[in-house]
Amino acid sequence: MYVVTGATGQLGRLVVEGLLAAVPASEIRVLVRDAAKVGEWAERGVRVQEADYGRPESLAGAFAAGDRVLLISGNEFGHRVAQHGAVIDAAKAAGVALLAYTSVLAAPTATFRIAEEHQGTEELLRASGVPFALLRNGWYTENYTAGAAASVAAGEVFGSSGAGRVATAPRRDYADAAVAVLTGEGHEDRVYELSGDADWSMDEYAAELASASGSPVVYRDVTPAEQVRRLVAAGLPEGFAEIFADTDAAVVKGQLGLRTGDLARLIGRPTVPLAETVRTALGA
DSSP: EEEETTTTTTHHHHHHHHHHHSOGGGGEEEEEEEEEHHHHHHHHOOOEEOBTTTTTGGGTTTOOOOOOEEEESSSEEEEEHHHHHHHHHHHHHOOEEEEEEEEEEEEEOSSSHHHHHHHHHHHHHHHHHHEEEEEEEBBBBHHHHTTHHEEEHHTTEESSSSTOOOBBBBBBHHHHHHHHHHSSSSSSTTEEOOSSOOOOEEEHHHHHHHHHHHOOOEEEEEOOOHHHHHHHHHHHOHHHHHHHHHHHHHHTTTTTTTOHHHHHHHSSOOOOOHHHHHHHHTTT
């Protein structure tokens, strides 16, 4: 079986759809908190099991010997190492053939806050003895383009990354890479540094917004504290706003600009460029 945990998230749904295009639905199992949210998959023949990273007992029977599993990192910051560890323990006990984990780009040397739990999870995975694949995902382009329309309306996009550069790709590209690893061969105990083919700065992002919309858009660099204040005022929870500011500090240091070509090689095509994702976000 091909098993996807956290399958109802934005990345998880894309992975499942990719698997459905590659293997019979009867060979796919999804672990979700609420089975009612994936009724359409069940109707297509996907096996659905309710499970929660935070309730290890719910993982009983989730895996079987020979399964190829994708552990998509959770979103409960501060609790993720223990939660991921519960999944790893269950997978080890079952004797899975492969456990792929969505980590973060250059995890061992990353200094931004969200990397810490990825580092801890990678350590648990290596110590488990389970055949693994580390999918160290770079930043999603949608982390920026989700606010594209609002930025165009305001005539500006703001952040605290200065002239720092990021090598992003859309979630679809990362999902396709996960499908390639799950369904392919020779990925055991491999590490993939996944990022877009091209890097860009926020000034360049603002220029893409202007080009796609036909309206002037500039990048306004602010202090991290001002960035947090403005994100919270826009409705983002303070904890998440702080994560964005902390990540921008890592962008300044060049920690999300790494380009290795691993993503393009796994998916067998170039990664989707920033301009295309911007146009899609704006409906242009």
